[in-house]
Amino acid sequence: xxxxxxxxxxxxxxxxxxxxxxxxxxxxxxxxxxxxxxxxxxxxxxxxxxxxxxxxxxxxxxxxxxxxxxxxxxxxxxxxxxxxxxxxxxxxxxxxxxxxxxxxxxxxxxxxxxxxxxxxxxxxxxxxxxxxxxxxxxxxxxxxxxxxxxxxxxxxxxxxxxxxxxxxxxxxxxxxxxxxxxxxxxxxxxxxxxxxxxxxxxxxxxxxxxxxxxxxxxxxxxxxxxxxxxxxxxxxxxxxxxxxxxxxxxxxxxxxxxxxxxxxxxxxxxxxxxxxxxxxxxxxxxxxxxxxxxxxxxxxxxxxxxxxxxxxxxxxxxxxxxxxxxxxxxxxxxxxxxxxxxxxxxxxxxxxxxxxxxxxxxxxxxxxxxxxxxxxxxxxxxxxxxxxxxxxxxxxxxxxxxxxxxxxxxxxxxxxxxxxxxxxx
Ligand SMILES: [Zn+2]
Numbered sequence: 001x002x003x004x005x006x007x008x009x010x011x012x013x014x015x016x017x018x019x020x021x022x023x024x025x026x027x028x029x030x031x032x033x034x035x036x037x038x039x040x041x042x043x044x045x046x047x048x049x050x051x052x053x054x055x056x057x058x059x060x061x062x063x064x065x066x067x068x069x070x071x072x073x074x075x076x077x078x079x080x081x082x083x084x085x086x087x088x089x090x091x092x093x094x095x096x097x098x099x100x101x102x103x104x105x106x107x108x109x110x111x112x113x114x115x116x117x118x119x120x121x122x123x124x125x126x127x128x129x130x131x132x133x134x135x136x137x138x139x140x141x142x143x144x145x146x147x148x149x150x151x152x153x154x155x156x157x158x159x160x161x162x163x164x165x166x167x168x169x170x171x172x173x174x175x176x177x178x179x180x181x182x183x184x185x186x187x188x189x190x191x192x193x194x195x196x197x198x199x200x201x202x203x204x205x206x207x208x209x210x211x212x213x214x215x216x217x218x219x220x221x222x223x224x225x226x227x228x229x230x231x232x233x234x235x236x237x238x239x240x241x242x243x244x245x246x247x248x249x250x251x252x253x254x255x256x257x258x259x260x261x262x263x264x265x266x267x268x269x270x271x272x273x274x275x276x277x278x279x280x281x282x283x284x285x286x287x288x289x290x291x292x293x294x295x296x297x298x299x300x301x302x303x304x305x306x307x308x309x310x311x312x313x314x315x316x317x318x319x320x321x322x323x324x325x326x327x328x329x330x331x332x333x334x335x336x337x338x339x340x341x342x343x344x345x346x347x348x349x350x351x352x353x354x355x356x357x358x359x360x361x362x363x364x365x366x367x368x369x370x371x372x373x374x375x376x377x378x379x380x381x382x383x384x385x386x387x388x389x390x391x392x393x394x395x396x397x398x399x400x401x402x403x404x405x406x407x408x409x410x411x412x413x414x415x416x417x418x419x420x421x422x423x424x425x
Contacts (some may be wrong), residue, residue, distance in 0.1 A: 001042040002416065007052035007368050007380065012357045015347025016052060017094070019051035024376040027418035030373055045424075047380050053352055054368045055087025055118075056333060059359040060152075060177075060231060060256060060304035062325065063089075065111060066104075066362050067096025067346040072309040074395045078116035079161050080307070080329040080396035082422045085412040087308075089329075090363060091122040093130070094153040094226040100125035102140025109144065111175065117395070117422055121363060123177065126165050135165055142172050147364055152231060155213050157183070159220060166224035175252075175362075176226035176304055178339050180213035180238070181280065185240075190320045192281040196266040202320060206264035207235035207256035207287070213237045215245075222251040229362065230255040232306050234280035236290025243299045254362060256304040257331050264288075264402060272319040275402045279324035288348060292315070294353065296346060302362060303355040305332045309398030327396045331403045334387050340416035342383065380414035387411045 002024040008017035009032070021036040022029060025228060038044055064079035072080075074091075081089055091108065093099030099108055099122055114118035124141035128134045130151045138149065149169055154160040155178065181189075186205040191197050193204025214230055218241070219238055221228035233239055233255055242255045265284050271274045294300050308325025315322050336355070340346050360368060368377045388407040391399050415423040 001039060002045065002421070003036065003038055004045045004047050004052065004380070007047040007050060009052045010352050011369060012349050012353035015349045017348065018117040022052065022370065023394055024099045024416065027373050027376055029181060029370065029372055029376055032370070045414060049382065049384060051348060051381045051383060052178065052370060053085065053348065053379045053381055054216070054356045054370055055379055055415065055417065056085050057088040057359040058086050058091045058305055058329060059302060059362055061089045061091055061307040061329065062094065062309065063091045063305070064095060064309060068109065070311055074112050074120055075115035076395065077307070077329070077398040078118050078120060080327065080394065081118055081396040082415050083412065084329045084331060085333045085415060086329055087377050087415065087417050088119045088360070088365070089121065090148060091120060092150065092152040093125045095122050098125050098130050099123070100128050100130070101137035105144045107143050115217060118417060123147065123150050126151045126156045127161060127174065128269070130154060132161060133162065138165070138169050138172070138174070142174060147174055148177050148229070149174055150179065150231070151407060152177065155179055155181050155183070162217070162221050163224055166220060166226035170224055170226035175229055176217070176221065177229040177231050178213065178217040179231050180210045180217065182209045182212050189279050189321050189324060190277065191269060192266040192283045194284060196269055199321070200269070200272065205281055207237060207283060210235055211238045211241055214241050217247045218242070218251060218253050221253065221337055227252040231278060232256060232261065232304070233291065234261045234283055234287060236287045236383035239290050239294035239299055241295060242340050243294065245297065253299045254301040255299065256302045257295055258298040258304060258306050259335050260326060260402070262288060262291050262295065263335065266409045268402070274315045274319060275326060275404065276324040277319065277322055277324055278326055295378065299339065300354065301357040303336070305329060309396050309400060310400050315400045325349055325400070326400055327394070327399035327401045330396055331389055331401055333381065333412055334408050334410045335403060337383060338408035341410070342409050374389070374420055376416050378416050379412060382411045382413050383409070385411045
């Protein structure tokens with residue numbers, strides 16, 4: 001039995017916080033009221049001044065296992081999630097071997113069950129080996145509970161193959177998540193095409209390389225009657241394309257935005273800093289503003305980090321050779337607090353809705369909220385103290401993040417999942 005006293009409870013319904021004590025019995029929230037007497041035998045956590053949030057859920061993470069365990073494993077990725085107040089994730093299938101059959105899915109879910117302290121779900125490839133040619137083993141993956149199909153890391157090249165997959169898997173209740181990029185336009189996939197690419201003398205990837213496929217894949221979903229989810233949108237016009245399709249109401253389209261695309265831009269690359277290198281690339285201030293507008297309007301259903309660990313050795317290469325991606329799980333919640341909630345750009349309700357509730361809805365998972373009768377799945381967040389993201393603080397195996405050694409306002413203090421306290425600082 002755990003009694004959490006004096007918490008300020010957040011929900012997706014309202015920016016206002018409810019001050020109350022929360023009692024957890026057998027892993028379930030059994031009472032919520034102010035000034036509760038301490039039941040005999042209860043472990044007491046004093047949450048005075050701290051915000052209680054439902055556990056976050058990240059629908060876009062790269063845990064690198066099997067195949068790239070030097071970057072991350074399912075176990076270390078899950079610990080990074082807990083460190084950042086995230087209690088559930090969806091893995092991307094660009095591992096080695098790629099997650100493109102029931103056999104690989106079974107292997108990954110088995111590792112997750114043995115080594116991760118939070119639920120880890122996986123998506124599956126649209127095409128075998130993510131090569132864009134032949135359909136992956138969709139039935140076998142569906143039988144093991146896979147719902148999201150994606151060739152993330154790349155666009156599914158052949159639109160006829162993607163259309164066929166949509167016609168087929170849509171009927172099985174699966175949906176498609178698209179990494180949007182025309183490879184012929186993207187050049188070496190190093191950075192945005194603009195002032196910065198010109199200054200650094202590297203061929204940039206124009207926003208239209210992304211926007212063309214956003215539109216193409218929604219059109220294909222429209223034709224097939226499938227549900228399409230657009231991943232990590234980085235451009236304002238991309239957001240507007242999704243907004244237009246959503247306004248029509250005749251295709252099921254959802255979309256995500258990452259904290260880094262909201263917060264950073266290509267100029268931050270400065271002197272070839274590979275911690276600002278990701279795909280899609282950071283674009284411009286106008287794109288940051290457009291993406292925030294899309295988040296506040298609900299064009300973006302969810303926030304997802306695209307947590308993409310790489311070793312220091314890999315990221316230390318020259319800018320074009322270094323791999324794309326940054327980690328996000330250790331830092332996302334604190335960075336959203338520091339840059340948005342604390343500055344009153346949006347409230348905790350937006351964080352709960354977009355980074356906890358909606359991603360679970362996308363995956364067809366049960367609701368997680370702080371209400372009597374719900375399983376305990378919650379985070380205590382202290383908005384008044386700071387976190388310094390030192391290498392030691394990070395639980396991800398990799399430290400490739402622009403937040404490395406930065407100090408931001410807010411700290412994830414406690415994570416409770418069921419009967420277990422997974423984190424207590
Ligand atoms: Zn991607």
